[in-house]
Amino acid sequence: MTLPRLLVLSLGGTITMTPAAGGGIAPTLGAAELVAAVPGLDEVAQIEARSPFRLASSSLTLENIVAVAGDIRAAFAEDFDGAVVIQGTDTIEETAFILDLLVRDARPVVVVGAMRGPQQAGADGPANLLAAAIAAASEAARGLGTLVVLNDEIHAARFVRKAHTALTSAFVSENAGPLGLVAEGRARLFTRVAPLALPSLPLPEGELPPVALLKMTMGDDGRLLRAVPGLGCAGLVIEGMGAGHVPAAVAEIVGEVAAAIPVVLASRTLAGPAFERTYGYPGSEIDLIGRSVLPAGLLGGPKARLLLTFALAAGWERPAIAAALAAYA
Ligand code: DAS
Numbered sequence: 001m002t003l004p005r006l007l008v009l010s011l012g013g014t015i016t017m018t019p020a021a022g023g024g025i026a027p028t029l030g031a032a033e034l035v036a037a038v039p040g041l042d043e044v045a046q047i048e049a050r051s052p053f054r055l056a057s058s059s060l061t062l063e064n065i066v067a068v069a070g071d072i073r074a075a076f077a078e079d080f081d082g083a084v085v086i087q088g089t090d091t092i093e094e095t096a097f098i099l100d101l102l103v104r105d106a107r108p109v110v111v112v113g114a115m116r117g118p119q120q121a122g123a124d125g126p127a128n129l130l131a132a133a134i135a136a137a138s139e140a141a142r143g144l145g146t147l148v149v150l151n152d153e154i155h156a157a158r159f160v161r162k163a164h165t166a167l168t169s170a171f172v173s174e175n176a177g178p179l180g181l182v183a184e185g186r187a188r189l190f191t192r193v194a195p196l197a198l199p200s201l202p203l204p205e206g207e208l209p210p211v212a213l214l215k216m217t218m219g220d221d222g223r224l225l226r227a228v229p230g231l232g233c234a235g236l237v238i239e240g241m242g243a244g245h246v247p248a249a250v251a252e253i254v255g256e257v258a259a260a261i262p263v264v265l266a267s268r269t270l271a272g273p274a275f276e277r278t279y280g281y282p283g284s285e286i287d288l289i290g291r292s293v294l295p296a297g298l299l300g301g302p303k304a305r306l307l308l309t310f311a312l313a314a315g316w317e318r319p320a321i322a323a324a325l326a327a328y329a
Contacts, residue, residue, distance in 0.1 A: 007050070008086065010034060010054075011068070012027035013086065015128070016118075035129070056090070057091040063208065066204055082137055092112075094302055097307075110147045128150050140188070154180040154187060160173050174270065201310050210232060211305050211312065213301045215301065216250070240266070240285075243273075251291065258292040274297065298328050304325070
């Protein structure tokens with residue numbers, strides 16, 4: 001039997017980290033070494049291993065992930081059956097969301113990492129990589145967009161979030177739960193996500209438009225908010241309190257900023273939708289939407305920022321951006 005062909009790209013992260021001269025651990029291992037260390041992986045897929053980056057995931061850039069999306073698109077043009085992207089867990093949800101936007105293909109793309117380094121007791125990297133490859137090689141995972149696999153759970157890019165700094169069960173999908181799990185060497189899907197109802201996006205070239213993300217907190221006086229357009233930002237995402245609220249004193253500033261650049265309103269609560277038609281006081285979602293702010297649906301701040309970034313890079317105007325956000329509501 002011919003095994004499925006997988007492209008495995010390693011970008012760095014704890015899963016690749018070994019002791020550094022100055023203390024702590026730092027990225028060193030590449031994809032080939034990681035693949036070689038997983039018992040049974042050679043029975044799952046034929047793997048082409050590449051290591052485009054060896055970075056902590058906090059240092060990956062959007063442009064780095066656009067390049068990864070380009071590599072995966074090229075591999076899919078060459079008849080690979082799936083792709084696995086190995087990286088640090090700190091920004092896995094952002095990488096997965098970008099790949100979900102930019103690689104529109106039924107073949108699975110799975111992003112994976114580890115919460116413990118390869119030399120720590122109970123290292124979870126090998127098990128996570130095996131589960132990711134099983135998912136990426138499976139028929140069952142086709143048509144679900146980009147997935148994140150850790151702790152044997154399969155999450156959809158649009159829902160997944162890192163919710164703990166230490167546990168191997170750090171990844172959650174609060175709005176939906178995981179789509180499935182990998183058990184006994186098989187990807188089992190309990191539920192499926194609908195295909196993204198968004199126009200396809202071209203692979204952007206060059207620098208992406210800068211989009212700011214600001215979290216509202218009690219007593220915020222809006223001074224950072226007011227500065228955003230003058231800093232050269234092409235868009236802004238506000239993580240509002242609760243269902244998407246700001247202090248009354250800040251509402252007018254939000255309106256001034258939204259007159260200059262697109263402003264998206266998400267919730268800092270991390271689950272549930274940004275509201276659109278419930279609260280009517282100054283600084284509420286109804287007030288802010290009346291000041292041209294666009295609600296983020298179920299997207300949290302970081303993912304709303306990515307959608308706005310790639311929409312602006314594609315030249316989308318406000319109605320198209322609003323429709324794209326509504327696809328996540
Ligand atoms: N937190 C680390 C990890 O889980 C570091 C990183 O994200 O690169 O991989």
